[in-house]
Amino acid sequence: MTGDIERAELRASDADRDAVATRLQTAVDEGRLSLSDYDERLRDAYASRTYRDLDRVTSDLPGPVPVATPLTKEKATKEKAACSGQPDEWRSWGGVAIVLISIWGVTSLLSWELHAFWPAFPLGIWAAILIATMLTGRKHGTH
Numbered sequence: 001m002t003g004d005i006e007r008a009e010l011r012a013s014d015a016d017r018d019a020v021a022t023r024l025q026t027a028v029d030e031g032r033l034s035l036s037d038y039d040e041r042l043r044d045a046y047a048s049r050t051y052r053d054l055d056r057v058t059s060d061l062p063g064p065v066p067v068a069t070p071l072t073k074e075k076a077t078k079e080k081a082a083c084s085g086q087p088d089e090w091r092s093w094g095g096v097a098i099v100l101i102s103i104w105g106v107t108s109l110l111s112w113e114l115h116a117f118w119p120a121f122p123l124g125i126w127a128a129i130l131i132a133t134m135l136t137g138r139k140h141g142t143h
Contacts (some may be wrong), residue, residue: 008052020045020054027061089130097123 023033025039027033041057048054100119108115 003138008055010051012048012051012054014053016051017045017048020048020057023058023061027058032061064123089133093123093126093130 020044024033024038024045028035028038045054046056048057097119102124104115104117104119
């Protein structure tokens with residue numbers, strides 16, 4: 001005698017009965033049960049003591065059919081940005097990096113001495129923020 005028989009004899013909890021009631025409601029919504037059949041099975045579900053009793057209530061019902069949720073344009077855009085590594089933000093970072101490094105290079109050349117590479121500070125902080133948003137999947141400015 002394996003786990004199935006042992007499980008069948010175990011007492012069902014209120015949460016188990018509620019889950020079956022939800023499944024029965026889904027079956028009505030799918031057109032699998034009439035209201036009178038639903039009413040009868042719902043009473044049986046809440047009167048059930050064991051898993052076997054609960055299994056009898058839904059034995060002729062298939063599992064719930066998964067509902068495909070259509071992607072809205074906004075949601076699809078967000079998912080695309082998350083999957084593509086947020087190229088617009090990195091493109092902006094690269095443009096600013098070129099400007100800052102150019103300023104650093106020109107000022108170093110004009111003064112005939114190599115200045116400390118100060119662009120590393122703003123660019124490093126900005127890159128860290130971009131990496132953190134990529135890892136968490138959130139866009140900058142959202143909560």
